[in-house]
Amino acid sequence: NAGVTQTPKFRVLKTGQSMTLLCAQDMNHEYMYWYRQDPGMGLRLIHYSVGEGTTAKGEVPDGYNVSRLKKQNFLLGLESAAPSQTSVYFCASTWGRNTEAFFGQGTRLTVV
Amino acid sequence: GIQVEQSPPDLILQEGANSTLRCNFSDSVNNLQWFHQNPWGQLINLFYIPSGTKQNGRLSATTVATERYSLLYISSSQTTDSGVYFCAVREGTYKYIFGTGTRLKVLA
Numbered sequence: 001n002a003g004v005t006q007t008p009k010f011r012v013l014k015t016g017q018s019m020t021l022l023c024a025q026d027m028n029h030e031y032m033y034w035y036r037q038d039p040g041m042g043l044r045l046i047h048y049s050v051g052e053g054t055t056a057k058g059e060v061p062d063g064y065n066v067s068r069l070k071k072q073n074f075l076l077g078l079e080s081a082a083p084s085q086t087s088v089y090f091c092a093s094t095w096g097r098n099t100e101a102f103f104g105q106g107t108r109l110t111v112v
Numbered sequence: 113g114i115q116v117e118q119s120p121p122d123l124i125l126q127e128g129a130n131s132t133l134r135c136n137f138s139d140s141v142n143n144l145q146w147f148h149q150n151p152w153g154q155l156i157n158l159f160y161i162p163s164g165t166k167q168n169g170r171l172s173a174t175t176v177a178t179e180r181y182s183l184l185y186i187s188s189s190q191t192t193d194s195g196v197y198f199c200a201v202r203e204g205t206y207k208y209i210f211g212t213g214t215r216l217k218v219l220a
Contacts, residue, residue: 042210088153098143100160106153
């Protein structure tokens with residue numbers, strides 16, 4: 001099993017450009033999450049999904065959109081990238097509400 | 113919301129030494145995990161331990177939920193143990209709260 005896979009691993013964007021980060025899990029997990037990691041701030045929840053076709057806002061949702069059209073995929077979109085979105089992005093999934101979380105390997109995004 | 117504090121923030125060890133990392137949380141939780149973030153940035157699951165004690169090789173963890181803390185023990189540390197160790201607790205139904213981590217450097 002691959003677990004949780006994120007694509008791409010690295011990306012450099014210019015301010016104003018758009019992009020989509022893909023998270024795929026092969027564990028049949030119901031719940032999926034997007035986090036960002038910034039120095040000194042730990043990981044913060046951007047958006048999450050409790051099942052196919054559902055999405056909800058986390059702590060820091062502004063500037064991001066998400067979609068969960070298929071159970072195994074959770075997409076994070078940046079419509080107009082800003083330097084403040086330079087960060088490392090992690091996707092995670094859990095089988096249930098209160099079960100172990102599994103993380104992807106991260107995507108390092110730089111917005112110049 | 114729940115506050116998660118980890119100590120110490122930084123730790124330098126000689127190879128072969130033992131260490132204890134602590135995670136305190138401000139409210140009752142029903143879910144706690146320990147992760148190791150290696151120098152390449154990957155988050156590696158160490159333990160899912162809402163309560164009790166678990167061991168995996170040189171690592172073990174104990175969570176005392178009633179007293180709101182968890183401990184991660186690393187014995188006979190190796191240079192590959194270097195990185196940042198995070199504990200994370202679940203707040204409510206969906207949200208994980210991460211501590212700010214303990215940065216460990218093991219010297220050869």
